[in-house]
Amino acid sequence: MTQPLIGITMGDPCGVGPEIIAKAFARRDVQERVAAVVLGDPDRLRQAAGLTRSGVQVREVERCAEVRAAPGVVHCLRVGESTTALPFGQLRPAGGAAAYAYIAAAVRLAQAGELVSICTAPLNKEALHAAGHRYPGHTEMLAKLTGTPEVSMLLMAPRLRVIHVTTHIGLLDAVERIEPGLVERTIARGYTLLQRAGIPAPRVCVCGINPHAGENGLFGRGEEGRKIQPAVDACRARGWDVQGPLPADTLFYRATRGDFDLVVAMYHDQGHGPVKVLGLDAGVNVTVGLPFVRTSVDHGTAFDIAGKGVADERSLVEALRQAVELAPAVA
Missing domain, CATH: 3.40.718.10 (Isopropylmalate Dehydrogenase)
Incomplete structure (x- = not known):
């Protein structure tokens, strides 16, 4: 790899995370700018690629070092069991458990220096709590997992x-x-x-x-x-x-x-x-104070449209762009 590697957590597999990832990596601007690996379920990503008709190929890897940028390819490092049996658009404790596992894996890799930034697809707080992980959200979870005593949430919009x-x-x-x-x-x-x-x-x-x-x-x-x-x-x-x-x-x-x-x-x-008035499609959430950069979409799992292939990927595209641009901020 010549570019710093970004880790993308797939989010709750019952939500729109897999779909927006598939859509994002169908875009040339993302393919040319972002070197990334998804922490999640490659089988679910393949489902999402089919639902969105994105045309992206999901390539499973076992280590970050195996990632080789290629047009129309999204690399995925499998974390946990297959989630393809989970219904899209429905709250399931297994979805919350999977989302937590993806975050924990990304933190381990970032702390080991294999990832320079983490970009997170949305999780569902109720599903997270149902799985026994009682955090208010990503920000507090990341602080706990990294042993960071205090972090701040920063939102970015145009x-x-x-x-x-x-x-x-x-x-x-x-x-x-x-x-x-x-x-x-x-x-x-x-x-x-x-x-x-x-x-x-x-x-x-x-x-x-x-x-x-x-x-x-x-x-x-x-x-x-x-x-x-x-x-x-x-x-x-x-x-x-x-x-x-x-x-x-x-x-x-x-x-x-x-x-x-x-x-x-x-x-x-x-x-x-004020940030959301300017548009959810371009908003980005940044956690400030961690030992690595973390960016995220500024929307939720959107269970009402999950599995329909219509989710808007623009917030994720912007979050990936910021993950690349802000990476030097922890150097």
């Missing part, structure tokens, strides 16, 4: 990058958890990632929690001053271009017009909403 201080917890719990140290570490993770990815002096804006960012204490209970401002001041003391806390209802617009390189959102929906 003209917008958003990193989150908190993610999969209730809103009241999120406000309680936000504190200056966590905010500063989140800013630092995003700032460093963008620097290593080629932006020498990222421009960062930080959301407030309350309407109008509290408007000098008029709204809320002083959260902006107590929980966010000290972190902004600490980052500015490092010489970084960090502004905030600013009203979230206007700063996302400013970011999309090019005023900022990174938005720091305080909680899940504050950051996810």
Whole structure:
């Protein structure tokens, strides 16, 4: 291999993961740019290739070193048992167990240096829990598997990058958890990632929690001053271009017009909403803080359309592109 190898986890085999992988590798732009191996079930991928009429050939390998880029070929390293008997579009504990196994295998290979990045197809949280793996999602699972004490979720869309201080917890719990140290570490993770990815002096804006960012204490209970401002001041003391806390209802617009390189959102929906308005088909989820790059599609398993061959592969194509481009960010 002359290109760094990307590991793609197949996701829940009952969802659209196998189909979007088959569709993605039918595209010339992916074939020319991405050297990858799928961690999953080659039999299920062959089913998906037939459903989508993608024309891709699934080539099973036993080791990453066997991958040889070829037009119209997707390489797959078998993990676990065959999943071809599982029905598409239905929640099954076996689907959740398989999705977990694919992630665990990818982590082992990445930590061994055989993969430079991991790109994940979607899993289903309910199926994951039914299989006994009780994680809120990929982000928390990857942190646990790598022994990483703290990671951040960063969403990327056309003209917008958003990193989150908190993610999969209730809103009241999120406000309680936000504190200056966590905010500063989140800013630092995003700032460093963008620097290593080629932006020498990222421009960062930080959301407030309350309407109008509290408007000098008029709204809320002083959260902006107590929980966010000290972190902004600490980052500015490092010489970084960090502004905030600013009203979230206007700063996302400013970011999309090019005023900022990174938005720091305080909680899940504050950051996810604007990204998803810009389009699920181009959104990418990046886990920041792991010992390797991890990107993902920004959509779920889509059980309602799984097995019909109509799933849109564009988010996966963008996630693969970012997995290639961000790989130097952990060097």
